[in-house]
């Protein structure tokens with residue numbers, strides 16, 4: 266097995282870094298300096314034509330899109346490590362559902378809210394109405410996740426999987442950064458606390 270991981274701190278690549286660490290997979294890390302524009306150089310574009318991190322090369326085959334990478338890591342290496350449900354199991358379908366929902370629905374709404382409010386993004390592109398709409402959407406999605414977590418400690422049931430790690434790393438950073446109060450979502454709060462306590466997650470929060 267050979268894995269090369271193209272990484273930049275404080276980016277979507279952080280979620281893949283966490284999975285590689287939890288799965289304890291040997292890999293080579295290539296730092297991509299986004300400010301210097303490394304991601305737009307021909308050698309990187311050959312791996313990811315979008316010119317974005319993360320990218321991962323597994324046994325010579327390049328991959329991009331963080332969710333696709335998470336699924337590949339889960340299915341190839343996660344089952345044996347207890348971090349991904351067995352193929353064909355009902356839990357695998359649940360993990361896939363919430364992993365994809367976490368990025369396509371929840372993270373998209375949360376980042377839209379941040380793009381329209383936060384100092385991390387350009388001020389002249391902010392729009393109050395967009396922010397309001399994105400906040401309402403994000404709150405609704407947090408209630409949906411809270412409802413799913415009622416009566417189960419993790420997304421698929423009793424075990425923490427890459428779906429939990431992926432969602433928690435977005436929310437553990439994003440909710441405080443966006444200053445979104447989720448104190449009413451007790452199940453979500455308890456779950457986030459459990460996932461954030463994991464040593465690999467704590468270490469990943471201090472990105473280097």
Ligand SMILES: N[C@@H](CCC(=O)N[C@@H](CS)C(=O)NCC(=O)O)C(=O)O
Nearest residue numbers: 276277299316317318319330331332
């Ligand atoms: N949908 C992509 C998004 C990747 C993405 O937005 N990467 C950003 C960092 S968070 C990036 O590399 N930006 C540099 C650029 O666009 O030039 C994924 O999930 O992998």
